[in-house]
Amino acid sequence: MQFNSIAFTLFFSLFFILYWVFREKLKTQNILLLLANYVFYGFWDWRFLALLIGSSGLAYFLGNKIYENEGSAKKKYVNLGLIVAIGTLFYFKYFNFFIESFAELFGIKNTLTLNVALPLGISFYTFRMISYFLDLKNNKLKPETDPVSFFNYIAFFPSMLSGPIDRGGLLLPQLRNKRIFTFEAGADALRQILYGAFKKLVVANSITPITQGIFQNYDHLSGSTVAVGTVLFLFEIYADFSGYSDMAIGFARLLGFKITKNFAFPLFAQNIAEFWRKWHISLTSWLTEYVFTPLVIHFRDYGKKGLIAAIIMNFVLIGIWHGPRYTFILFGLLHGLYYIPLILTNKLNKKKKLTGNFPTFQEIGNILLTMLMVCLGFVLFVAPTLTDAVGMYGRIFSLSLFSVPQFVQIKILGLIVLVIFIDWLNKDQEHGLEISRFRPLTRRFFYLFLIFMIMYYGVFGNGSFIYEQF
Amino acid sequence: MNSFNMKKFLFKLSFYVVAVIIVLLFLGTYADGNTDDNYRHFTGLRPSNMILGDSRGAQAVVPDILDEKIKGREFDNFSLNIADSPYGTIYFEAIRKKLNPETKDGIFIVTVDPWNVSVPKDSKNEKEYSENRSALADMHFYDKVPNYEYLLKHYPRSWFNIYREREAVGRSSTYLHKNGWMEVSVSIHPDTLKVREAGKIQQYRALASQQKISKYRIDALENIIRYLKNKGTVYMVRIPVSHGIMEIEKAYSPDFSEVMKTISKKNNIKFLDFASQGKHYIYTDGNHMYKESSKVFTAQIADSIVADKKKSE
Numbered sequence A: 001m002q003f004n005s006i007a008f009t010l011f012f013s014l015f016f017i018l019y020w021v022f023r024e025k026l027k028t029q030n031i032l033l034l035l036a037n038y039v040f041y042g043f044w045d046w047r048f049l050a051l052l053i054g055s056s057g058l059a060y061f062l063g064n065k066i067y068e069n070e071g072s073a074k075k076k077y078v079n080l081g082l083i084v085a086i087g088t089l090f091y092f093k094y095f096n097f098f099i100e101s102f103a104e105l106f107g108i109k110n111t112l113t114l115n116v117a118l119p120l121g122i123s124f125y126t127f128r129m130i131s132y133f134l135d136l137k138n139n140k141l142k143p144e145t146d147p148v149s150f151f152n153y154i155a156f157f158p159s160m161l162s163g164p165i166d167r168g169g170l171l172l173p174q175l176r177n178k179r180i181f182t183f184e185a186g187a188d189a190l191r192q193i194l195y196g197a198f199k200k201l202v203v204a205n206s207i208t209p210i211t212q213g214i215f216q217n218y219d220h221l222s223g224s225t226v227a228v229g230t231v232l233f234l235f236e237i238y239a240d241f242s243g244y245s246d247m248a249i250g251f252a253r254l255l256g257f258k259i260t261k262n263f264a265f266p267l268f269a270q271n272i273a274e275f276w277r278k279w280h281i282s283l284t285s286w287l288t289e290y291v292f293t294p295l296v297i298h299f300r301d302y303g304k305k306g307l308i309a310a311i312i313m314n315f316v317l318i319g320i321w322h323g324p325r326y327t328f329i330l331f332g333l334l335h336g337l338y339y340i341p342l343i344l345t346n347k348l349n350k351k352k353k354l355t356g357n358f359p360t361f362q363e364i365g366n367i368l369l370t371m372l373m374v375c376l377g378f379v380l381f382v383a384p385t386l387t388d389a390v391g392m393y394g395r396i397f398s399l400s401l402f403s404v405p406q407f408v409q410i411k412i413l414g415l416i417v418l419v420i421f422i423d424w425l426n427k428d429q430e431h432g433l434e435i436s437r438f439r440p441l442t443r444r445f446f447y448l449f450l451i452f453m454i455m456y457y458g459v460f461g462n463g464s465f466i467y468e469q470f
Numbered sequence B: 001m002n003s004f005n006m007k008k009f010l011f012k013l014s015f016y017v018v019a020v021i022i023v024l025l026f027l028g029t030y031a032d033g034n035t036d037d038n039y040r041h042f043t044g045l046r047p048s049n050m051i052l053g054d055s056r057g058a059q060a061v062v063p064d065i066l067d068e069k070i071k072g073r074e075f076d077n078f079s080l081n082i083a084d085s086p087y088g089t090i091y092f093e094a095i096r097k098k099l100n101p102e103t104k105d106g107i108f109i110v111t112v113d114p115w116n117v118s119v120p121k122d123s124k125n126e127k128e129y130s131e132n133r134s135a136l137a138d139m140h141f142y143d144k145v146p147n148y149e150y151l152l153k154h155y156p157r158s159w160f161n162i163y164r165e166r167e168a169v170g171r172s173s174t175y176l177h178k179n180g181w182m183e184v185s186v187s188i189h190p191d192t193l194k195v196r197e198a199g200k201i202q203q204y205r206a207l208a209s210q211q212k213i214s215k216y217r218i219d220a221l222e223n224i225i226r227y228l229k230n231k232g233t234v235y236m237v238r239i240p241v242s243h244g245i246m247e248i249e250k251a252y253s254p255d256f257s258e259v260m261k262t263i264s265k266k267n268n269i270k271f272l273d274f275a276s277q278g279k280h281y282i283y284t285d286g287n288h289m290y291k292e293s294s295k296v297f298t299a300q301i302a303d304s305i306v307a308d309k310k311k312s313e
Helices: A006-021 A026-068 A071-106 A122-137 A147-155 A168-176 A183-216 A223-254 A272-278 A281-298 A300-322 A326-344 A361-382 A386-396 A410-425 A440-457 B003-028 B055-060 B063-069 B089-098 B148-154 B160-164 B190-210 B215-229 B243-252 B256-266 B275-280 B291-312
Strands: B049-052 B075-077 B106-112 B118-120 B174-176 B182-184 B211-213 B232-238 B270-273
Touching: A006 A026, A026 A071, A026 A122, A026 A147, A071 A122, A122 A147, A122 A168, A122 A281, A147 A168, A183 A223, A183 A410, A183 A440, A183 B003, A223 A361, A223 A386, A223 A410, A272 A281, A272 A326, A272 A361, A281 A300, A300 A326, A326 A361, A326 A386, A361 A386, A410 A440, A440 B003, B003 B148, B003 B160, B049 B063, B049 B089, B055 B106, B055 B182, B055 B291, B063 B075, B063 B291, B089 B215, B106 B215, B106 B291, B118 B215, B190 B211, B190 B243, B215 B232, B215 B256, B232 B256, B232 B291, B243 B275, B256 B270, B270 B291
Parallel strands: B049 B075, B049 B106, B106 B232, B232 B270
Antiparallel strands: B118 B211, B174 B182
């Protein structure tokens, strides 16, 4: 049941009405929400519903135990929770990779490879559980005593499949309190959903067949074409993932929830550090809090070297989070290495805000350089094997880079320019279509224009989102 | 929540929703034989006389010729393609839904080839078969005009394309007639044919190494035959192909015609085996019959059916 499917439209419409009918009865509303969460998840694969409910139950139990105990007993429960959560994720996502790599390394016959599917959203809901345990350990959070609220937190359907990864401190209090619906919030949520749908259905889905064609046949194509493929992939993954995130946040807002922002106009980032502060924010802020900050403290005696080590380790973990592939590890490593010049020149935390209506030449230069680095990194993201990655880099850095690229379509260029224009117009707002400041007529023009674009240029066959696989 | 807020919200939203629905309903009315290769199989009256099979059958058997030769009957070609309509439970269910329930004396032409009774060697269970992703697997309505269910579920492009590419603008090279005949209009210049056939031979060689004849599919074929026998007369037909493709089929399943003959005898139906007559026809790619040849070939089937009917009277 994809956000952009008819099944989801019907499901959400019915649920939305029913949910607000019980606006005065918080408990009923939460029970309905829980049922909706499980229907939504079960629609994908009911077999893994038991895993989700079981994991939630265990996390609920351990959360209370962590809070009730002190000292070594508390530590024991925290560790148990982390082992179970990470162990489950490892079993489903990484076990085969390690077994196969081990067998290959030592030339042993591998008979242990598991034939199991990856449960949908496991990386996302596991991270929610881990943050819950760690927040309890650090006394940043009190355990949730209401099981319905807690189970809702773990399985919250708008952010179930691809995030954002919400922390308990944000979502649990909202689940305990009465939600309010206002016309303005509802209208703005719909605007966010509309823009998300436009980015996914029109922009991302139009680019997908081109990038797939290029990456699957890179060895027969010119360097310029492969390079164009990586640039197109930047816009594809941005439109896909930020489109999904906009829809997820919009649907949550329609139910009266505020969830974590996942993108903050990363296409205008002026250096790589700023890019990661604006891209997949919920993951990077999660890792900053639970991995990077403890590492920085751990390495504090080593000055800049310690900071570099912490950043590289953090980014390698971001790479590994994406999946069990060497190319993902290298993707993380490369981005970690990108930070070194910023650290050495003390520019890591310098924030450059774009304020004018038009960017300066220097800002344009910074943005283009940052995007160039990101695009080069995406080669490692899209290449299924190291051999493919080397092959793609080989094509890009060959003389054929200076030939005329194939697959450049005016329509795609137009769509990319449109996304950049809309993003730029609203770069200081909460989301890309936050246009409540405009006059009603202008707003309506935007709505009708985007609806028309979706209806006219939309590609509805590819329902899945890139980040679902993670 | 302020209930007024919600009312205002739903009221304003409804304008956009209604506008979108009206535009979609309007565009859907233009759906025709150009829309895609399968749409029209899910529209029109439920037939009492059917042609079954895959794309070979879809192109080689022309219902208009049958209607003309076998008076008083209207045929519908319900053959889709090898991915959508190989013999199996999904196709069987679709046939049940498509067929006029009142049918008592229908004529059914069941076209067979080694590929529509085969499955991939590496598939672990029936759920992995290609037809599970077909429109046949999830459609309820087979006789609506326009069929919005089909368009919503299986038309992945913008609906404006339905209007832009409508028949009135010009027939597409793969045009699906109302009676289910797939009319393919491509160049038959000998050089072009050679290139296309070479490509097809390569494709079928690869296919032969990946597929195997399946008991599941043969059982399904027999179930379909038994079901249709209760609704009228069934003729099993093997459509001819070019020499190159036939050689691959002979190597892949040397006794295919014998197996089909056994099935037809067992079920007391007639098997019209045209496998040896390949050289009499023109093929667009070695595998699919050219439209003018299809008319001649269909006339031959019709003559056989008429002769059989006369004999049994």
